[in-house]
Amino acid sequence: MTAPSRPVVGVAALSAGFGDRTALRDVSLALEAHAVTAIIGPSGCGKSTLLRCLNRMHELGAGAWVRGRVTLDGDDLYGPDVDAVQVRRRIGMVFQRPNPFPTLSIRDNVAAGLDLNGFARAERDDRVEAALKQAALWNEVADRLNRSALALSGGQQQRLCIARALAVEPEVLLMDEPASALDPIATARVEELIHELKDRLTLIVVTHNMQQAARISTRTAFLYMGELVEYDRTEALFTNPKERRTEDYVTGKFG
């Protein structure tokens, strides 16, 4: 496996699970800055758990435990004086099912993270506009920012959630199957967006769709039964896998 040139997120000997169940076993990898890393693997392989360990969302579940190290720009995210809330402000997240806040307008949805930090009115509007533009949603909603977020289509809602995550200017954006609940056209728009966003930040995308991983990512990690089987440049992993299990999975023999 070739090491990434500019690692930003480091994972070392990470294990995690719930109660006596282990979902992730001794995973180590370095994730490249300003790139898209895809995490693939069959259902239950631990890919979502890995993602949720990176912004300390995993520990919110009942009985959740984590061992090992995660670093962001060298800072230990699980250090004794590190507040999980601060970690989540540096590492944003987008979920499988679009989850806009139903009682808030489009504008207030995007500003939700800003409001937690108490931004001034003027700056707030500017950042809402900037985030919506980055999420390629501005042209569709500019004339109805005060309308309910639920009036948007599923694909628009997902881009709204991306805008919401971008508004607080995170260094890393985690995406957990961001397009699996969307139709093909909306999926294409989200993939396009992922391409554009990697100039600004580091993206880590969990997907069960191998074609999608191949299209969007520069590097791919293949997880199987909680273990990291192979991690390489996407092209190499798909065309010339070194591990038998990777080859079987990417050629569709199981999964």
Next chain:
Amino acid sequence: MGTSLPARRRLARRRLERTGDTLYRDALAAFGMSVAAALGIVAAESAKLAAPALRRFGIAFVGSTQWDPTADRFGALPFLAGTVLTSAEALALALPVGLGAAIFLSEMAPARLRAMVRFPIEMLAAIPSVIVGLWGLFVLAPIMRTRVEPLLARTGLPILSGTPVGVGLLAAGVVLAVMVLPTLTSLSLDVVGAVDRAQREGLYALGATRWEVIRRGVLPAAKSGLFGATVLALGRALGETMAVAMVVGNSPDMPHSLLATGGTLASVIANEFTEAVSDLHEAALAELGLVLLALTLLLSIGGRLLLRRSVR
């Protein structure tokens, strides 16, 4: 050429299914209508019973502060005021406790504690109101008289003035709070627990603290349900009879303070109906029942309208 046998059989079965659907729908419609009909019958019967009082006093009944059965003078205002005051007090006391308990149990307590506490809360709702009334009379009232009311009277507020006697509107409000608390807590817990996990995660992922998740995510999403729980609790408080009759003091005077004795629409009906001194007295009590019915209806309709506006 006719249709083949299996096709005809299929058609016949389809027709039968359609008849079944129609029957089912009509039966359900009848059940639905019977609920509205029951309300109508109750209102009509009460109105018939109340007819003499309705003829004699008209709408002025609601605004009159006189309740003197021996002089044939009847007015609903003292009891209307007693009902509103005790129910408002009950909600003011029970709402923060019930909502707080629900939020704690749903958002902070471990799942095992939540399961352990849930059962006793629901058991509490099953305590007969006469038992709560006895507790109110023998345990609560003495404490109110010797400790709580002297303290409140010292504030000098007109609503809290008067001689501490223990029984009265204030004690009745506390008893009502105890009675609506289990329902309020249990319903609120359901409502808060039903808030989509994705909503909480969305806020956590933006770097919200637990308190911010509750305030900005859980409570707004649960708002309409919590409002519904409150209206249900208020409905129970307005109509509660036995426990209130035991501690409210049962005086027909217009209440000037929460420390005063008084009565509620429901408690005075229970107290006086079997001992009504005249037909007019009985009719006036029935009219109190109508006022209570109107109050509850108004409340639930108003509640629904408010709810619709808040949900958008």
